Amino acid sequence: MRAGLFLKANHVEEGELDKPTVREGEALLKVSLAGICGTDMMIYSGKHPRAKAPLAMGHEFCGVVEEVRAGSDFAPGDRVVVEPTISCGVCEACKAGQFHVCRTLQLIGIDKHGGFAEYVAVPLNRLHRIPDSLSDEQAALTEPLAVAIHTVRRSALQVGNSVVILGAGPIGLLIGMIAKLSGAQDILISDISPYRLAKAKELGFISVNAAEEDVVAATMALTGGKGADVVFEVAGTQSTAQQMVEMIKIQGQIVVVSVFKTPPAIDLAKMHFKEISLTTTRCYSSSDFTAAIQMMASGKIDLSTLISHQLELSEITYGFELMKNSEVSLKVLIKP
Ligand SMILES: [Zn+2]
C-alpha cells in the first residue's frame, strides 16, 4: 500500500509499506483524512525521542472500517476516528484510571505506523464512531480539539476570567475557542505570524503581534494593570516563558501546553512573590475525546476555518514544507 514515510531528518516522501494484517482485537481502517501536527513536525526535524524511521506518521486521523472480526461492535463501512494513545494498563497511572499519563504511553503514528497511509490496523478500543452530522474534515480534527478540551479542563478558568494564550497555532486557537465557550471574558492571543493573528482576530480574539508590540503591556492594559487570570503557554520559547510569569495576576494560574525543545529559564522568585500556580497538561482522556466529537457534531464549535490545505498522499512532501512556514499554513490534512 502507499504511505507517506518519514525516512530521515527533514525528509518525508511517498513510498510503499506492507498492508497491515488484522490481529485479534483490531480493526483495519481505510484512512479518509489525517492531519499534520506539531508533533509530526518534531519527528520530521529528527528531534523526537521515540519515533524511528521509516515511519508512516499521523496520529490525527479518521477512516472507514475495512475489515473486522465478527462479534465486534464495529462493522465494515463504519466511519470512525482514532484515539491514538496506547497505554500499558498495569502501571500506577493506568491502575488509577489515568491512562493518558501512562508511564510508557505510546501513540499510533509515533511509536507505530499511523494515518499517513492507505490502511492502518487499530485496536478496537481506540475507535470512536463518527456521528452522521460530522464531516470527515472536522472528525480529523478531533485529536487536537481533545487536547484543547483537556487543557481547559486542567485549568482553573472561571466564567468572566481574562485569558492570555501565547501562540496562535491550531492548538492555541482551539484553546481560545474552548475558553470562550467556557465563559472567559477577554481572550488575548499573541504570535509573530500575521497570518495566524488574522485567523485569531477572525475568531473574535484580541490579537497581538509579539514582534511589534509588548504582549505584557497589552495584557496589563486589558486587565487594568491586574494581569491575566489564566495564561496558556502554547509557543514553547524562552520569550513566552518569561512573558507568562510577568503577565499573570497575583495568585493566577499558568498552564504550560508546549513541549519545550530546550529547557527555558523561568523566574521562580517572581512566581513565589505572586504565589503563582503552574500546571502542565498532556494529551487527553477518552472523555475529552468523546466531548470533542459531541461538541463538533452538535454544532457548538466549527473547526473548518482552521483547515488551510487538503492534499493528496502524493503531495505529502509539500505538506510538510507548508507546515514549516506558519505564514501560509494552519492545519494541513492529507487524503490517503
Ligand atoms: Zn497532534
Ligand SMILES: [Zn+2]
Ligand atoms: Zn500504564
